[in-house]
Every structure is written in C-alpha cells, then in structure tokens.
Amino acid sequence: MTFCFPTTTRYEYGDWKYFGDYDEDPDDRTRKMWHEITNSRTGKLYDYKDLPIEWGPYFIPTYNDFKKFVDETLEKS
Secondary structure (H helix, E strand, O other): OOOOOOOEEEEEEOOEEEEEEEEEOOOOOOEEEEEEEEEOOOOOEEOOOOOOOOOOOOOOOOHHHHHHHHHHHHHHO
C-alpha cells in the first residue's frame, strides 16, 4: 500500500484555521508535512514548536486532531 500526501489540508473551527502542506526533499525524495495554525481573533500563529510532538513531518492531522488541539489550547488560557 502506498501512502499519499494530500496537496494541502485545511480546516476551520471558530476563529481558528489549520493549514498543512508538504515539502518534497529533492535529495532523498521524501515528502514532509509542515503545519500552521492561526487564530484570527488574536493574530497568534502556532507552528511546529507549539504543536503536539505527534504532529511530526509524517503526520497528517484529522479535523478531530485539530479541534482537540484548539480545545486544549483554549482550556490552558
């Protein structure tokens, strides 16, 4: 079975937006995801340093993963 990255992944939940895309490394021809979450109300950008460790370069989050991150972030604030 071959795993295929989507071209881009986008989700919205309230004031929050997720955007994910991949970069293809020309040296070893691997594709690695990068993730970005923004909160339009606060203007804060969340990137790899803020996201769960599981959201690595080979992880494509589902809408529920994204929603869980937002809910947990809101609980902390």
